[in-house]
Amino acid sequence: MDLNYTPDEEAFRRQVRNWLxxxxxxxxxxxxxxxxxxxxxxxxxxxxxxxxVHQAGYLALSWPKxxxxxxxxxxxxxxxxxxxxxxxxxxxxxxxxxxxxxxxLIAWGDDEQKARYLPKILAAEEIWCxxxxxxxxxxxxxxxxxxxxxxxxxxxxxxxxxxxSNAHFADMMFCLVRTDPDxxxxxxxxxxxxxxxxxxxxxxxxxxxxxxxxxxxxFFDNVHVPRRNLVGKLNEGWMVANATLFHERNMLGSTTTxxxxxxxxxxxxxxxxxxxxxxxxxxxxxxxxxxxxxxxEAMKYHxxxxxxxxxxxxxxxxxxxxxxxxxxELNHDLATAAMEAMGDYALxxxxxxxxxxxxxxxxxxxxxxxxxxxxxxxxxxKNIIAERGLKLPKSR
Amino acid sequence: xxxxxxxEQEQLRESARHFLAGECPAAKMREIAADAAGxxxxxxxxxxxxxxxxxxxxEQFGGAGLGMLDMAVLLEECGYAAMxxxxxxxxxxxxxxxxxxxGEELKTRWLRPLAAGAAAGALAMVxxxxxLAPSDFATAARTAxxxxxxxxxxxxxxxxxxxxxxxxxxxxxAGGREAGLFVVPADAPGVKVRPLKALDLTRRxxxxxxxxxxxxxxxxxxxxxxxxxxxxxxxAIAIAADSIGGAQRVLDMAVEYAKVREQFGKPIxxxxxIKHAAAEIVADLEPARALTWYAAYAFDALPREAAxxxxxxxxxxxxxxxxxxxxxxxxxxxxxxxxxxxIHFWFKRSRMNESLFGAPPFHRERVAALGGY
Ligand SMILES: Cc1cc2nc3c(=O)[nH]c(=O)nc-3n(C[C@H](O)[C@H](O)[C@H](O)COP(=O)(O)OP(=O)(O)OC[C@H]3O[C@@H](n4cnc5c(N)ncnc54)[C@H](O)[C@@H]3O)c2cc1C
Ligand SMILES: Cc1cc2nc3c(=O)[nH]c(=O)nc-3n(C[C@H](O)[C@H](O)[C@H](O)COP(=O)(O)OP(=O)(O)OC[C@H]3O[C@@H](n4cnc5c(N)ncnc54)[C@H](O)[C@@H]3O)c2cc1C
Numbered sequence: 001m002d003l004n005y006t007p008d009e010e011a012f013r014r015q016v017r018n019w020l021x022x023x024x025x026x027x028x029x030x031x032x033x034x035x036x037x038x039x040x041x042x043x044x045x046x047x048x049x050x051x052x053v054h055q056a057g058y059l060a061l062s063w064p065k066x067x068x069x070x071x072x073x074x075x076x077x078x079x080x081x082x083x084x085x086x087x088x089x090x091x092x093x094x095x096x097x098x099x100x101x102x103x104x105l106i107a108w109g110d111d112e113q114k115a116r117y118l119p120k121i122l123a124a125e126e127i128w129c130x131x132x133x134x135x136x137x138x139x140x141x142x143x144x145x146x147x148x149x150x151x152x153x154x155x156x157x158x159x160x161x162x163x164x165s166n167a168h169f170a171d172m173m174f175c176l177v178r179t180d181p182d183x184x185x186x187x188x189x190x191x192x193x194x195x196x197x198x199x200x201x202x203x204x205x206x207x208x209x210x211x212x213x214x215x216x217x218x219f220f221d222n223v224h225v226p227r228r229n230l231v232g233k234l235n236e237g238w239m240v241a242n243a244t245l246f247h248e249r250n251m252l253g254s255t256t257t258x259x260x261x262x263x264x265x266x267x268x269x270x271x272x273x274x275x276x277x278x279x280x281x282x283x284x285x286x287x288x289x290x291x292x293x294x295x296x297e298a299m300k301y302h303x304x305x306x307x308x309x310x311x312x313x314x315x316x317x318x319x320x321x322x323x324x325x326x327x328x329e330l331n332h333d334l335a336t337a338a339m340e341a342m343g344d345y346a347l348x349x350x351x352x353x354x355x356x357x358x359x360x361x362x363x364x365x366x367x368x369x370x371x372x373x374x375x376x377x378x379x380x381x382k383n384i385i386a387e388r389g390l391k392l393p394k395s396r
Numbered sequence: 397x398x399x400x401x402x403x404e405q406e407q408l409r410e411s412a413r414h415f416l417a418g419e420c421p422a423a424k425m426r427e428i429a430a431d432a433a434g435x436x437x438x439x440x441x442x443x444x445x446x447x448x449x450x451x452x453x454x455e456q457f458g459g460a461g462l463g464m465l466d467m468a469v470l471l472e473e474c475g476y477a478a479m480x481x482x483x484x485x486x487x488x489x490x491x492x493x494x495x496x497x498x499g500e501e502l503k504t505r506w507l508r509p510l511a512a513g514a515a516a517g518a519l520a521m522v523x524x525x526x527x528l529a530p531s532d533f534a535t536a537a538r539t540a541x542x543x544x545x546x547x548x549x550x551x552x553x554x555x556x557x558x559x560x561x562x563x564x565x566x567x568x569x570a571g572g573r574e575a576g577l578f579v580v581p582a583d584a585p586g587v588k589v590r591p592l593k594a595l596d597l598t599r600r601x602x603x604x605x606x607x608x609x610x611x612x613x614x615x616x617x618x619x620x621x622x623x624x625x626x627x628x629x630x631x632a633i634a635i636a637a638d639s640i641g642g643a644q645r646v647l648d649m650a651v652e653y654a655k656v657r658e659q660f661g662k663p664i665x666x667x668x669x670i671k672h673a674a675a676e677i678v679a680d681l682e683p684a685r686a687l688t689w690y691a692a693y694a695f696d697a698l699p700r701e702a703a704x705x706x707x708x709x710x711x712x713x714x715x716x717x718x719x720x721x722x723x724x725x726x727x728x729x730x731x732x733x734x735x736x737x738x739i740h741f742w743f744k745r746s747r748m749n750e751s752l753f754g755a756p757p758f759h760r761e762r763v764a765a766l767g768g769y
Contacts, residue, residue, distance in 0.1 A: 001398060001399060001401070001689065001693045002398045002697075003690075003693065003694075003698065009397070281769075286760070286764040287764075289764060290711075290767070291711075291760055293708075293763060293767060294687070294711055294712050294760070295712070297687060297708055298684055298687040299683050301399060301683070301687050301690045302685075304399035307397075308397075308400040309400065311398075312400065318682065319682045322679040322682050325679050326679050381675070382671060382672045382675035382679075383668070383675075385675035385679065386665075386675045387671070389678060390651050390671075391655075392654060392663075392666070392670070392674065393655065393663050395667070395668060
């Protein structure tokens with residue numbers, strides 16, 4: 001064990017930090033938190049920001065050079081991520097492309113697909129959305145019914161997706177479709193890439209409990225998709241889908257956000273007076289804060305342990321199964337503690353003039369619960385830990 | 397940046413797990429627990445042959461000169477086995493205290509035999525009021541012409557009955573506000589041991605009275621207030637590591653049982669209530685293990701972070717162990733509530749671990765204070 005960074009890594013950290021400090025102010029995105037409602041101008045600014053990060057060489061550090069990455073080790077990637085959180089850098093609009101479909105294509109895509117899609121993901125030229133869930137298939141994803149029939153060298157897609165985040169502005173969708181309705185449910189699914197401008201696609205926004213338009217219903221009416229957009233083999237999309245889910249769950253379990261939330265909670269408690277003293281000096285609230293900080297730190301080292309496993313080329317084992325469960329629940333616990341700390345101010349809507357910090361916490365409190373659900377609920381995560389991790393017998 | 401065990405540490409872990417499965421299986425643990433002494437001379441001898449007592453003792457005093465992370469790796473396995481005996485208290489804590497604060501003579505006299513397994517040290521810290529701050533101690537070391545004279549009564553002294561020497565915390569200094577640490581031979585005149593009956597049968601403890609015990613100047617450990625904190629820290633890490641291993645064991649026991657016990661015509665492990673309870677233990681345990689390794693590493697390598705890291709690990713590992721033990725007993729149903737089933741040994745040990753060297757609320761308060769809130 002050695003928690004020191006090499007002088008080169010330290011220099012890299014300073015370089016990233018300086019670059020962020022210099023460039024964040026002109027992004028025009030200061031204070032745009034995890035707001036999911038992207039109006040056109042915000043969207044353009046966010047794409048411009050991602051391009052800038054990419055041109056500076058700080059995006060997708062561990063991707064191969066051929067696809068616009070930097071072929072660096074995962075340590076630098078984690079340093080860059082840490083600095084983005086520390087400097088409160090604007091969110092990356094192409095996150096689902098960078099963290100989910102990109103790594104999946106690197107592992108499963110053919111050369112043509114990699115060359116065609118990966119550079120545009122990084123350059124924010126194509127924003128991606130995930131077409132997995134359907135009205136009848138949420139937790140039981142493999143029961144999905146959106147149908148793709150093969151006609152010549154095309155798939156013809158009919159059906160519906162739901163809760164599709166970002167579909168209202170996405171250019172591309174990675175989508176699960178049923179290509180063999182007669183096979184057992186996990187064996188008749190294929191993973192295809194769909195151009196969102198294809199004729200026959202209708203996107204109907206849904207308003208989330210936050211009041212934002214974050215996700216959508218997506219309808220497919222005889223949508224033609226070239227066969228070359230199939231990733232992996234026909235009817236073997238479930239494995240590909242799971243690769244993406246693994247990346248998604250790691251992204252959702254990432255502790256950089258968690259640390260940022262804790263720091264803001266601590267500042268909130270220090271600045272909130274209760275019975276004549278800061279809330280952070282209240283013995284009960286101190287215990288709660290300390291417990292949260294301890295859990296945040298435990299996750300930090302838990303993730304570092306997995307980072308080391310990946311550098312050593314080892315399977316992280318049982319540990320990796322818990323990231324999504326623990327990370328998203330911890331974020332929600334942090335936000336819940338902040339809501340409690342705020343007292344009556346927690347009751348104000350985001351756009352009320354008296355809202356604290358422009359409504360940051362009430363928004364996070366809701367958003368973080370959405371992430372406990374999205375990407376596979378906590379219940380489903382526990383099923384997976386028990387059945388795949390601990391090898392307890394299946395319930396069915 | 398490397399957050400993993402070395403090959404040697406992994407070997408230590410593997411060989412310890414293997415050794416304890418053979419030499420200290422649950423049946424043996426129960427046998428030792430049932431014996432009044434609470435340790436097995438035979439097991440202690442074998443452990444000594446493996447060099448465990450001297451793991452963190454400097455090489456010049458016959459030890460292996462390894463660090464707290466190595467010790468934590470080993471203690472995780474001892475916790476997994478619920479190994480009875482003074483090992484943790486002597487080899488991780490008393491050894492650390494002597495190595496860090498003892499003069500040459502003291503080290504030669506006590507540390508060398510400790511490393512060889514020929515002597516065991518015990519910590520005499522808390523008193524009837526159960527406080528850990530030096531101001532809680534009534535035991536005082538008064539300056540006398542030939543050194544200090546110690547008077548006081550210590551409680552919950554682990555393995556006092558079989559200890560060769562005590563590391564005694566006593567108030568010193570002008571206002572008696574500092575805790576000095578003194579090494580007192582167990583057979584020194586004025587020392588009297590009265591056993592307590594422990595809930596955790598894998599451990600023994602006692603009341604130790606120090607009645608005008610003479611402590612010559614060289615018996616006092618050097619390093620003053622800071623040393624006392626560090627010794628408590630060594631204890632906290634040791635207990636945290638034991639807790640991680642214990643939590644792993646109760647999880648393994650419950651999972652194994654859930655695969656074979658059938659109700660309603662199927663294994664209880666196919667019921668979601670059981671699955672989720674097991675998954676929650678994993679979700680608590682894995683991050684807590686990483687935190688404990690970090691604390692053990694920081695204890696030696698990152699002096700500025702160590703105090704906070706240790707407090708975090710102690711609070712979390714003990715919370716996690718107690719919760720895991722609760723869930724695991726429940727998962728066993730009625731059989732888990734019997735004396736004959738083994739799981740109550742871990743259940744009780746989790747409770748003792750929680751209390752020793754500061755309970756979780758104590759350490760959370762330290763985290764708050766050290767984090768500036
Ligand atoms: C903010 C947000 C963003 C999202 N973004 C996307 C997206 O971009 N793309 C996409 O495809 N999907 C997205 N989703 C959908 C998400 O993946 C699903 O909501 C989730 O998988 C749950 O499915 P469901 O909503 O159908 O709930 P259901 O599956 O109907 O679950 C209802 C309840 O039953 C529980 N449950 C179900 N089955 C079991 C079981 N076997 N054992 C125990 N409990 C069970 C669930 O845990 C839940 O509590 C998003 C969801 C949210 C909230
Ligand atoms: C202190 C004590 C006193 C008792 N006194 C009496 C008495 O006087 N008379 C008497 O008749 N009995 C008595 N009992 C027995 C008690 O009723 C049973 O222990 C209890 O009903 C559980 O049954 P079991 O021990 O067979 O565990 P099991 O039924 O084998 O259960 C093992 C585990 O599986 C879980 N489990 C089992 N089925 C399901 C399911 N479908 N869904 C989810 N989880 C499940 C249980 O909750 C438990 O965690 C006593 C038990 C105790 C502990």
